[in-house]
Amino acid sequence: MTSRDAILAAAQRCLNADARASMTDLATAAGVGRATLHRHFSTRDELLHELGTRSLDRWQQSMRGAGVAEAIASGQAGPIEACLRDLLSRYLADFDDFGFTLTDPYLRSAPDLMERTEQLSEEETALLAAGQRAGLLRADLDPRWLSSAVYGILVAARDAVTFGRIARRDLDEYVLVTFLEGTRAR
Amino acid sequence: MTSRDAILAAAQRCLNADARASMTDLATAAGVGRATLHRHFSTRDELLHELGTRSLDRWQQSMRGAGVAEAIASGQAGPIEACLRDLLSRYLADFDDFGFTLTDPYLRSAPDLMERTEQLSEEETALLAAGQRAGLLRADLDPRWLSSAVYGILVAARDAVTFGRIARRDLDEYVLVTFLEGTRAR
DNA sequence: CTCACATGAGACAGTCTTGTCTCAATCCCT
DNA sequence: AGGGATTGAGACAAGACTGTCTCATGTGAG
Numbered sequence: 302m303t304s305r306d307a308i309l310a311a312a313q314r315c316l317n318a319d320a321r322a323s324m325t326d327l328a329t330a331a332g333v334g335r336a337t338l339h340r341h342f343s344t345r346d347e348l349l350h351e352l353g354t355r356s357l358d359r360w361q362q363s364m365r366g367a368g369v370a371e372a373i374a375s376g377q378a379g380p381i382e383a384c385l386r387d388l389l390s391r392y393l394a395d396f397d398d399f400g401f402t403l404t405d406p407y408l409r410s411a412p413d414l415m416e417r418t419e420q421l422s423e424e425e426t427a428l429l430a431a432g433q434r435a436g437l438l439r440a441d442l443d444p445r446w447l448s449s450a451v452y453g454i455l456v457a458a459r460d461a462v463t464f465g466r467i468a469r470r471d472l473d474e475y476v477l478v479t480f481l482e483g484t485r486a487r
Numbered sequence: 488m489t490s491r492d493a494i495l496a497a498a499q500r501c502l503n504a505d506a507r508a509s510m511t512d513l514a515t516a517a518g519v520g521r522a523t524l525h526r527h528f529s530t531r532d533e534l535l536h537e538l539g540t541r542s543l544d545r546w547q548q549s550m551r552g553a554g555v556a557e558a559i560a561s562g563q564a565g566p567i568e569a570c571l572r573d574l575l576s577r578y579l580a581d582f583d584d585f586g587f588t589l590t591d592p593y594l595r596s597a598p599d600l601m602e603r604t605e606q607l608s609e610e611e612t613a614l615l616a617a618g619q620r621a622g623l624l625r626a627d628l629d630p631r632w633l634s635s636a637v638y639g640i641l642v643a644a645r646d647a648v649t650f651g652r653i654a655r656r657d658l659d660e661y662v663l664v665t666f667l668e669g670t671r672a673r
Numbered sequence: 674c675t676c677a678c679a680t681g682a683g684a685c686a687g688t689c690t691t692g693t694c695t696c697a698a699t700c701c702c703t
Numbered sequence: 704a705g706g707g708a709t710t711g712a713g714a715c716a717a718g719a720c721t722g723t724c725t726c727a728t729g730t731g732a733g
Contacts, residue, residue: 304709320506323690334711339692439672442661445652446643450665453643454636461635475628479636483669486625490679509720520681525722 305341307331313352314397349407353414356399360421363391369428378437385432389451389480390473396459422448454480491527493517499538500583535593539600542585546607549577555614564623571618574611575637575666576659582645608634640666 311331315322322330324345328338342348364370372384392399408414429447432438438447458476461467467475497517501508508516510531514524528534550556558570578585594600615633618624624633644662647653653661 324692325690334713335691336694336712337710340709343692345691433672436672438670439668442665442670443653443657445650446647446661446665447670449643449647449650449652450640450670452646453639453641455639456642457632457635457639460638461632464631464635466631466635467629471629475632479628479632479669481669481671482625483665483667484624484628484633484636485667486619486622510722511720520683521721522682522724523680526679529722531721 304333304337308333308338308341309348309352309355312348316352317397346410350411350414353408353411357414357417357421359395359399363388364421364424364428367391369424373428373431376431376435378432378435381428381432381435381437384428385437386477388428389454389476392451392455393458393472393476396455399455425451450480490519490523494519494524494527495534495538495541498534502538503583532596536597536600539594539597543600543603543607545581545585549574550607550610550614553577555610559614559617562617562621564618564621567614567618567621567623570614571623572663574614575640575662578637578641579644579658579662582641585641611637636666 308327308331312327315327315330319326324338325335327348328335331338338348342351367384367388368380369384369388372381375381408418426444426448429438429451430444433440433444433447454476457479458472461475462469462472494513494517498513501513501516505512510524511521513534514521517524524534528537553570553574554566555570555574558567561567594604612630612634615624615637616630619626619630619633640662643665644658647661648655648658
């Protein structure tokens with residue numbers, strides 16, 4: 302891990318905990334002098350922008366790695382479900398890098414990040430819509446709502462882990478089951 | 488609505504959009520001079536604290552209004568489900584006042600708010616646990632996870648409305664169905 | 674009309690933040 | 704060991720934020 306990466310990771314952690322963290326806070330958290338921090342990112346906005354870019358990269362990689370495009374093309378419930386499981390698992394694997402704090406507040410100011418977000422969001426929605434057509438997911442809900450629900454369940458996972466409500470190893474199972482099957486007893 | 492309430496409402500809106508908003512921003516958003524803002528809340532922390540208190544008040548009112556305690560006492564699936572529906576609907580009714588941005592970042596600094604949060608959270612978890620015992624909710628998930636899932640689905644709702652993905656009038660239905668039944672076709 | 678009161682504008686000092694710069698210490702490669 | 708690059712500490716100026724204060728304006732009740 303390069304020093305730059307370490308700084309970004311620390312900054313993400315810090316900013317997720319407190320969006321008001323100063324550059325000094327960020328440098329300290331990274332175990333680095335403030336001057337060094339500024340050597341890597343001349344401006345706070347530049348740091349934020351890179352953070353956003355990385356998050357979007359991760360998101361994109363997750364979708365590519367889970368084979369979203371192929372699953373959509375297949376149009377089959379089986380592959381789509383497998384893809385969805387894989388995708389959620391990947392999301393969960395780095396949901397602190399993924400930056401929930403980040404998703405909302407900073408992105409708005411950067412049109413390029415906004416556009417990419419929208420694009421990725423659409424691709425995810427396309428997967429969910431394909432799941433509906435294939436009979437995997439209920440079709441009486443707007444697929445864009447399903448996309449929001451995915452986001453929500455990830456926030457729930459983050460919340461649960463942060464407050465020590467569930468063990469990290471149970472996460473995948475809990476998230477998948479809750480998203481697909483809901484919470485009603487059967 | 489008193490001027491104080493108007494200021495609080497504007498501040499909440501503002502801070503949810505950007506936690507770094509300055510007192511000047513907050514005053515402007517409330518359509519009020521900065522001096523007046525300081526007349527009501529001598530300190531930023533004082534404003535934040537009051538905001539937190541109000542959110543917790545709302546939460547508490549929702550649970551009381553939905554009859555959480557009675558539902559738990561009944562131990563019956565029917566009343567518990569009705570209570571849960573009512574509760575979610577109440578949460579949704581004021582999820583901007585409810586302060587999602589607020590729940591995480593500011594609360595930590597105020598022990599009294601933290602404690603109240605924990606207490607309310609426990610009461611909500613108790614309802615969900617009662618739902619499990621009554622055979623309404625699946626019992627193979629930790630009730631504390633269910634509580635996180637409730638939080639997550641509310642974040643999803645907020646996200647969906649913010650980005651115009653679904654109409655507000657569909658919210659209750661979407662949230663309830665998704666939480667209870669999940670997203671799998673049947 | 675008048676007076677008490679609340680408000681907005683803005684001055685003000687103190688503090689914090691940001692971005693730049695310098696310098697000495699340290700590290701690493703040869 | 705020598706020499707170039709990187710680092711941390713810290714000085715520095717510019718600007719922003721906070722909290723306090725004053726004063727002129729405006730509003731409403733009596």
